[in-house]
Amino acid sequence: MTVASIFSDVLLGLAVLLVLASAVGVLVMPDAYAKLHFVTPAALVAPILVTLAIGVRMGLSENTGESCLALVFMVIASPYLSHATIRAIRVREKGDWRPEGGGKAPGTEEER
Amino acid sequence: MSFVAAAIAMLIALLPAAVVLVRGEPPEAVVGYEFITAIVVMVLALLAQGFQRPSLFELPVLLAVLMYGSGLVFIRALERWL
Numbered sequence: 001m002t003v004a005s006i007f008s009d010v011l012l013g014l015a016v017l018l019v020l021a022s023a024v025g026v027l028v029m030p031d032a033y034a035k036l037h038f039v040t041p042a043a044l045v046a047p048i049l050v051t052l053a054i055g056v057r058m059g060l061s062e063n064t065g066e067s068c069l070a071l072v073f074m075v076i077a078s079p080y081l082s083h084a085t086i087r088a089i090r091v092r093e094k095g096d097w098r099p100e101g102g103g104k105a106p107g108t109e110e111e112r
Numbered sequence: 113m114s115f116v117a118a119a120i121a122m123l124i125a126l127l128p129a130a131v132v133l134v135r136g137e138p139p140e141a142v143v144g145y146e147f148i149t150a151i152v153v154m155v156l157a158l159l160a161q162g163f164q165r166p167s168l169f170e171l172p173v174l175l176a177v178l179m180y181g182s183g184l185v186f187i188r189a190l191e192r193w194l
Contacts, residue, residue, distance in 0.1 A: 066172070071176075088142075
């Protein structure tokens with residue numbers, strides 16, 4: 001057992017722990033807003049750990065390259081999907097994503 | 113072998129999300145769906161690595177792309193029709 005394989009196993013273990021903890025969070029949180037917080041670690045951090053594990057084990061190979069490619073797509077897509085999901089849920093509940101009363105969105109100049 | 117074990121452990125993590133997907137309200141089900149697709153991308157990569165099949169690494173790459181499009185479809189349906 002080499003140092004690389006031990007390091008790779010540690011990274012895999014961290015990824016699995018992160019995914020399991022996120023799964024529990026998705027299950028027990030009360031509503032969709034809270035559940036969505038637990039998707040991000042599983043969709044963003046765990047893939048980075050898995051890609052690092054494959055990279056450490058295989059070095060610069062085809063496997064590492066394709067893992068990095070999948071990781072790039074996930075890193076681009078996950079935050080955008082999370083934002084779009086929150087927006088869709090708010091539109092579904094309130095009819096519009098903006099604050100009630102025609103005010104500006106939180107964080108804009110007029111509200112400060 | 114450790115890659116296959118990690119894939120199996122991640123498949124177990126799909127069960128809570130599947131419960132949310134089946135039993136939750138539509139917004140919660142969409143969140144469960146996004147969680148499951150993200151995990152399955154990793155599972156496919158881990159299995160391809162674990163069984164030493166470089167050609168199977170196409171699958172997680174494709175699913176990562178499709179995850180984006182299918183997620184947007186479900187989000188749009190959630191916003192307008194569900």
